[in-house]
Amino acid sequence: MKSVKDIKKLYQNKELKVYEVVEHYLKQIEEWEPNIHAFLNVPYKEIEAQLTSLKEEPSDLPLYGIPIAIKDNMLTKGITTTCASKILENFIPPYDATVVKRLKKAGAIIIGKTNLDEFAMGSSTENSAFGVTKNPWDLDRVPGGSSGGSAACVSSGEAPISLGSDTGGSIRLPASFTSVIGLKPTYGLVSRYGLVAFASSLDQIGPFGRRVEDVAEVLQVIAGHDPKDSTSSPYNIPNYLENLGKTVKGWKVGIPKELWQKGVSEEVLKVLEKSFEVLKNLGIETVEISLPSVDYALSVYYIIATSEASSNLARYDGVKYGYRENNTEDLISMYKATRGKGFGSEVKRRIILGTYALSAGYYDAYYLKAAKVRNLIKMEFEEAFKKVDIIVSPTSPILPFKIGEKISDPLQMYLTDIMTIPVNLAGIPAISMPAGFYNSLPVGIQFMGNFFSEDKLLQFAYAYQENIDLSDKFPPLPKKEEK
Amino acid sequence: MLKPVIGLEVHAQLSTKTKLFCSCSTNHDNVPPNTNVCPLCMGLPGVLPVLNKKAVEYAIKTGIALNCKISSYSKFDRKNYFYPDLPKGYQISQYDLPIAKNGYLELYVDGETKRIRLKRIHLEEDAGKLLHMGVGDRLAESDYSLVDFNRAGIPLIEIVTEPDINSPKEARLFLQELRFIVRYLGISSGDMEKGSLRCDANISIQTEEGILGTRTEIKNINSFYSLEKALEYEIVRQSEILKNGGEIIQETRHWDEKNQRTVSLRGKEEAEDYRYFPEPDLPPLLISESMVEEIKKEIPRLSQERRKYYITTLGLSPQDAEIIVSERELSDFFEETIKIYNNIKNLVNWISGEILNYLNDNKLEFKNLKIEPSKFVKIIEMVDRNEITRPTARDVLRKYLSTQEEPEKIIEKEGLRVVSDFSYLQEVIQRVISDNERAVSDWKKGKKQVINFLVGQVMKETKGRASLDIVKNLLEETLEKL
Numbered sequence: 001m002k003s004v005k006d007i008k009k010l011y012q013n014k015e016l017k018v019y020e021v022v023e024h025y026l027k028q029i030e031e032w033e034p035n036i037h038a039f040l041n042v043p044y045k046e047i048e049a050q051l052t053s054l055k056e057e058p059s060d061l062p063l064y065g066i067p068i069a070i071k072d073n074m075l076t077k078g079i080t081t082t083c084a085s086k087i088l089e090n091f092i093p094p095y096d097a098t099v100v101k102r103l104k105k106a107g108a109i110i111i112g113k114t115n116l117d118e119f120a121m122g123s124s125t126e127n128s129a130f131g132v133t134k135n136p137w138d139l140d141r142v143p144g145g146s147s148g149g150s151a152a153c154v155s156s157g158e159a160p161i162s163l164g165s166d167t168g169g170s171i172r173l174p175a176s177f178t179s180v181i182g183l184k185p186t187y188g189l190v191s192r193y194g195l196v197a198f199a200s201s202l203d204q205i206g207p208f209g210r211r212v213e214d215v216a217e218v219l220q221v222i223a224g225h226d227p228k229d230s231t232s233s234p235y236n237i238p239n240y241l242e243n244l245g246k247t248v249k250g251w252k253v254g255i256p257k258e259l260w261q262k263g264v265s266e267e268v269l270k271v272l273e274k275s276f277e278v279l280k281n282l283g284i285e286t287v288e289i290s291l292p293s294v295d296y297a298l299s300v301y302y303i304i305a306t307s308e309a310s311s312n313l314a315r316y317d318g319v320k321y322g323y324r325e326n327n328t329e330d331l332i333s334m335y336k337a338t339r340g341k342g343f344g345s346e347v348k349r350r351i352i353l354g355t356y357a358l359s360a361g362y363y364d365a366y367y368l369k370a371a372k373v374r375n376l377i378k379m380e381f382e383e384a385f386k387k388v389d390i391i392v393s394p395t396s397p398i399l400p401f402k403i404g405e406k407i408s409d410p411l412q413m414y415l416t417d418i419m420t421i422p423v424n425l426a427g428i429p430a431i432s433m434p435a436g437f438y439n440s441l442p443v444g445i446q447f448m449g450n451f452f453s454e455d456k457l458l459q460f461a462y463a464y465q466e467n468i469d470l471s472d473k474f475p476p477l478p479k480k481e482e483k
Numbered sequence: 484m485l486k487p488v489i490g491l492e493v494h495a496q497l498s499t500k501t502k503l504f505c506s507c508s509t510n511h512d513n514v515p516p517n518t519n520v521c522p523l524c525m526g527l528p529g530v531l532p533v534l535n536k537k538a539v540e541y542a543i544k545t546g547i548a549l550n551c552k553i554s555s556y557s558k559f560d561r562k563n564y565f566y567p568d569l570p571k572g573y574q575i576s577q578y579d580l581p582i583a584k585n586g587y588l589e590l591y592v593d594g595e596t597k598r599i600r601l602k603r604i605h606l607e608e609d610a611g612k613l614l615h616m617g618v619g620d621r622l623a624e625s626d627y628s629l630v631d632f633n634r635a636g637i638p639l640i641e642i643v644t645e646p647d648i649n650s651p652k653e654a655r656l657f658l659q660e661l662r663f664i665v666r667y668l669g670i671s672s673g674d675m676e677k678g679s680l681r682c683d684a685n686i687s688i689q690t691e692e693g694i695l696g697t698r699t700e701i702k703n704i705n706s707f708y709s710l711e712k713a714l715e716y717e718i719v720r721q722s723e724i725l726k727n728g729g730e731i732i733q734e735t736r737h738w739d740e741k742n743q744r745t746v747s748l749r750g751k752e753e754a755e756d757y758r759y760f761p762e763p764d765l766p767p768l769l770i771s772e773s774m775v776e777e778i779k780k781e782i783p784r785l786s787q788e789r790r791k792y793y794i795t796t797l798g799l800s801p802q803d804a805e806i807i808v809s810e811r812e813l814s815d816f817f818e819e820t821i822k823i824y825n826n827i828k829n830l831v832n833w834i835s836g837e838i839l840n841y842l843n844d845n846k847l848e849f850k851n852l853k854i855e856p857s858k859f860v861k862i863i864e865m866v867d868r869n870e871i872t873r874p875t876a877r878d879v880l881r882k883y884l885s886t887q888e889e890p891e892k893i894i895e896k897e898g899l900r901v902v903s904d905f906s907y908l909q910e911v912i913q914r915v916i917s918d919n920e921r922a923v924s925d926w927k928k929g930k931k932q933v934i935n936f937l938v939g940q941v942m943k944e945t946k947g948r949a950s951l952d953i954v955k956n957l958l959e960e961t962l963e964k965l
Contacts, residue, residue: 075529088528095522097529194529200763229531230765308763311561314572315526319630331622335565358563358758367760 002471004066004160004214011065018065018109019051025067025111029158035478036134036143038153040072042112043079050109061107062221068103069162071150072113073120074205075194076100079110083196084128085118087316087323087342097194098229099163099205099222106221111159114149118344119313120170120198122146123416126407127346134403135178136475137442141400144174144416147208151178154208157474161218162208167198168301169395169420171206172432176395176444179434179470181461182208183215184420186452187427188233190219191226197312199305200231202424210471212462215431216240219454233452243459249283251460254388256291259419264397271436271443272394278467279392289384289391293376297422298414300377303357303370304425309347310354316342349410374425381426385450390460393419395432395444419446429454431461434470485725486689487718488696489648493661494639495671496609496679497541502636503608504532504575511633512677516614524636526570531764534559538638539582541670542606543770543778545640546583548664548785549601553775557582559606559762564755567622567630568611576641578759581605582770588664589787590656599657600645611635640670646685651714655707658682663786667811675706682710687731688721696721697731701745703738713738717745789814797821803831806839812850820856824863833863837877841884853887862890874947875899902949905957908941912954912961915940926962934958 001007001024010016029042054065070076073083075093077100082088100110117127125133125148133148135141136156143152147164151174154162164171166184175182183206190205197203207218220240226232279286318324318338325337343351357366384391397418406413423430428451435445447464449457465471502509505523523530546553560578586601612634617626642661648654662673662680673680687698701717704710721731736745786808793804807817817834824830842849862880865871871879871894879899883890894900902908915937916923922933934955941954 081528083528091528093529094527095529193531196528197764228533230533231531231763307760311563311573311758311760314563314565315528315570317565317567317572319567320525320570321527331567355758358760360756360758363758363760 002157002160002474003211004063004209004217005211007066007160011059018054021065022047022051022067022109022111025157025159028156029112029153031477032136032153032156032158035139036136036152036156037131038114038133038143038149038156038158039069039112040082040084040115040128040130040149041080043110046079047109047111050104054107054109057107059107061105062217063103064107066108066161067111067159068108068218069112069114069150069153069159070100070110071116071120071147071162071164073116073165073196073198074100074163075196076110076113079113081113081196082130083119084116084130085316085343085347086129087338088196089129089323091322093194095194098191098226100194102222103163103218108221112153114147114153114162116149117146117170118347119196119309120146120165120167120203121309121346121350123169123173123413124401124403124406125149125174126403127344129344132403135400137178137440138400139478140402141441142177142403144177144396144400146170146174147182148174150208151175151180151182154178154180154210155475156477160210161214163205163218163222164208165195165198165203165205166420166424167202167204167305168424169417171208172395172420172423172430172444172446173417175208175432176434176446177400177442179437179442179444179473180208180210181212181215181431181433182206183219183431183454183458184423184429185219185223185454186233186429187424188231189223189237189429189452189454191222191224191229191232193226193228197308199308200312201308202301202305204424212458212465213241213244215461216244216458219458223454235452238455240455240458243455244462245466246459247283248389248460248463251282251284251389252387253279253284253286254289254384254391255286256289256294256384256391256393258291258294259393259422262397262418263415264394265399267399267438267441268394268397268443271438272445274468275392275435275445275464278464281467282463286392287388289388291377291380291384291422293373293380294422296373297377297425298418300370300373300425301417301421302353302414303366304374306350306354307357307367308354310351310358313343313347313351318342346410377422378426381422381428381448381450385428389449389456391448393446393448395419395446399438399441399443423448427451429457431457433461433464433468434473435468436470485691485722487649487651487714488646488687488689488698489650489654489714490646490685491642491644491648491654491657492683492685493642493644493658494681495545495642495661495665495673497538497638497640498669498671498679499535499537499541499638501535501537503535503538503606503638504636505530507636509637511612511631511637514633516629516631516633518633520632520635524570525632526572526635532575532762534765534768535638538606539768539770540778541638541668542582542604542640543775544668544782545642545665545670546586546604547775547779548668548782549583549586549588549604549642551583551586551601551604553583553770554580555770555772556580557768557770559765559768560759561762562607563758566610567628568613568635570611570632570635574608574610575762575765576607576759577605582768588657588660590653590660591787591790592653592656597647597653599647599653602643602645604640604642607639607641609634609637609639646687651711651718654684654714655711658710659707660786663808667783667785669811678705684710684714684717686714686717686721688718688725690725696725697733699731699733699745700735701738702735702748703740705738705740709738709740712743713745716743720745783811786811786814789818797827799827799831803835806835807831810849812848812852816849816854816856820860823856824860826867829863829867833859837880841881852884854884858883858890865894869950870900872901872947872950875901899948902945908945908949908954908957909961911941911944912958915944916961916965923962923965927965934962 155178615625
């Protein structure tokens with residue numbers, strides 16, 4: 001039992017019942033959690049309730065009886081949603097995020113809420129107020145971030161699929177670090193309603209899975225217009241499963257020199273050699289392309305994302321819900337104490353950066369300029385996709401790093417996202433596929449597609465998977481004494 | 484001469500059914516606190532705004548009525564600041580691309596036309612309401628404060644004038660005219676007491692050489708009267724400072740209604756930096772020409788046009804015209820009525836007398852009244868034809884307004900027609916004369932004014948249904964013959 005496809009077959013053949021599948025994953029969670037801490041909450045009572053109500057649903061629902069883990073920045077009615085922050089530690093949402101609603105309607109079972117960098121700000125899941133998540137492939141190393149919990153639980157086999165959110169690489173980086181598939185859809189394809197906002201113009205929800213079919217299946221359920229999200233695309237969505245297995249022979253793949261030249265480690269390059277062999281075998285033509293403005297992507301990102309974050313996080317002020325520091329002198333000191341103690345240091349760093357960038361006298365030099373460069377980056381991608389079908393890059397320039405290695409050096413940490421950030425700035429979709437291992441450490445490859453071309457992107461990823469199938473490869477469960 | 488230079492910022496709450504970005508009801512003061520609220524207008528995590536199209540329509544309508552240029556491309560921005568009544572920590576407003584700009588409003592000040600230019604009209608959301616508990620009535624002085632989010636998210640338009648206003652009276656007239664307009668358009672109740680129309684005033688004094696002075700901003704103005712009073716106070720205050728060689732500080736001042744003065748609230752150095760930036764959760768607002776054309780068709784003739792027509796074409800006095808335009812429904816009624824009744828002066832008397840008295844007595848607005856021009860005219864015409872007396876007519880009108888019973892039926896049922904039966908009147912007169920010997924002898928002695936007493940007696944006997952003139956003539960005739 002590895003993928004959604006496997007579970008569906010077991011149900012079809014009446015070999016297993018839903019509760020047995022859920023029990024299997026709960027057992028996996030019991031064994032793995034003490035080692036990796038992928039989950040912030042496994043709501044046994046609510047799982048029970050979901051099982052009961054599922055009995056009345058027709059079993060041909062697209063995700064009938066499939067357990068799914070949800071990053072803890074997506075609202076789940078009645079189940080705490082903390083964003084891994086002290087400021088929302090006891091927050092129980094009164095409504096479901098649109099994606100959660102759609103998953104439930106499709107028959108999926110929410111099996112738990114996963115760990116993340118506080119408010120999705122980070123690349124290692126070390127910035128969680130409730131402890132780090134460890135990489136199942138090496139417990140001394142980070143799983144990537146910010147959706148580290150959602151990646152680690154699929155990697156370890158605690159859940160067959162999960163949802164993450166991706167603002168600058170937060171799905172793709174951890175997918176790459178833990179050898180699973182992670183898809184960041186086109187901005188506007190999946191509703192953000194009920195996703196706790198970090199940077200509204202960049203945030204996008206997407207699935208993790210072990211197989212491309214699984215990821216396509218989840219996307220089919222969560223994608224599509226939502227009247228509650230004014231930025232969600234009004235267009236009808238295609239069938240994402242239809243093209244899987246069709247040939248990609250003759251497709252053109254662009255190799256952006258800016259992304260391959262800069263700081264990609266020898267180890268990563270070595271593993272990716274094999275990926276290029278695969279592309280060759282598939283009959284793909286590779287062409288070098290140039291995305292000159294991508295060099296500014298990191299700077300642009302850290303102005304736009306922090307500016308939006310400084311505003312999005314203003315609502316956590318201790319007045320209405322969440323953490324409040326009591327016994328303060330007056331209103332201003334209550335605000336200061338609440339936010340000072342409620343937020344972790346990375347969140348505070350970004351709020352301060354964003355507040356500064358938006359301040360009177362700096363707006364034109366920072367935010368406005370960043371917005372212009374962002375537009376250039378977008379236009380360069382649009383130009384590139386007139387010539388190529390897919391653009392390829394490493395997902396991460398480096399191997400999964402050690403816990404604590406970069407936490408005191410924000411800039412080094414930020415550089416981890418150098419491959420993924422341009423995609424969010426442009427708004428295009430991208431997928432990270434497992435590419436292999438270097439000394440048992442996972443490496444991923446990133447495929448980027450044109451706007452709303454997820455069907456093509458998945459078709460391409462599927463063809464790749466047919467040649468390097470790592471979906472069967474699980475990390476070994478650490479022996480008890482190793483803990 | 485020192486000249487006051489005044490600009491106004493007016494906020495009008497739009498009378499849409501639902502809030503600007505969610506489907507909560509806009510009813511906020513007739514319900515318990517925090518009942519017309521949802522995750523969105525309480526600023527919960529994860530919520531996203533969805534723009535109310537009606538509010539956009541209302542803003543455009545106001546823009547057109549105020550001669551503005553409607554923007555084909557507009558957008559929303561976030562205005563960031565912390566305050567407990569602001570649930571998200573930012574207000575969704577419009578910064579550099581408002582829905583409408585460059586308009587004007589014409590006023591009639593002391594018989595002359597004055598044009599006040601409008602800089603812009605933009606759409607934004609209202610904040611919640613704070614209830615300060617304990618000693619003080621301001622946040623800093625109170626023991627603790629409660630927040631009611633019923634008002635949070637109600638659509639507002641902000642109308643900003645150029646500094647074209649030069650007296651407190653002009654400011655008041657501008658605000659009153661603006662109130663007429665929003666009410667005629669039906670986009671806002673324009674009720675200052677309830678806070679659905681709010682006004683901040685910027686004022687400075689221009690020197691004799693035409694140099695602009697430093698301005699202050701006055702907040703907490705709750706009525707037309709306090710707008711005028713606050714500006715008068717501020718003019719005196721600033722002029723005194725200037726006369727004594729002092730300097731005006733650029734600051735925000737609070738109108739202290741109780742003590743009728745302005746007090747300093749915060750200085751420029753404490754001025755907020757709102758860190759505006761484009762709202763990423765809402766796409767740009769595109770307004771097509773055809774949409775503007777459609778909305779244009781819905782705009783009724785406004786108070787200014789009607790007032791002008793009443794005075795110049797119908798010959799109404801400015802005072803009477805003001806009464807008629809005071810409510811759109813009243814003005815509409817007036818215009819319907821003059822189609823079937825041509826003694827306009829008489830009609831205006833009836834309206835400003837009987838109808839307004841009835842409204843005052845019953846604390847109603849004209850729009851709450853059920854009155855048909857044809858039935859109203861029937862009553863007046865019966866008076867004109869001496870078929871009923873004026874006092875009878877008033878009673879009939881009131882009865883009609885409160886019961887909706889046909890005026891003619893009331894008259895017939897209660898037998899209220901003027902008594903024109905001479906023999907019956909003679910009979911009554913004979914009776915009155917024999918019952919009032921003293922008065923009759925007084926009359927004979929030359930005290931002619933007792934006639935009025937005798938007339939009154941006759942009227943009493945006939946329950947007011949007799950024509951005064953006829954009774955008087957008959958009485959005199961009869962007395963002469965005695």
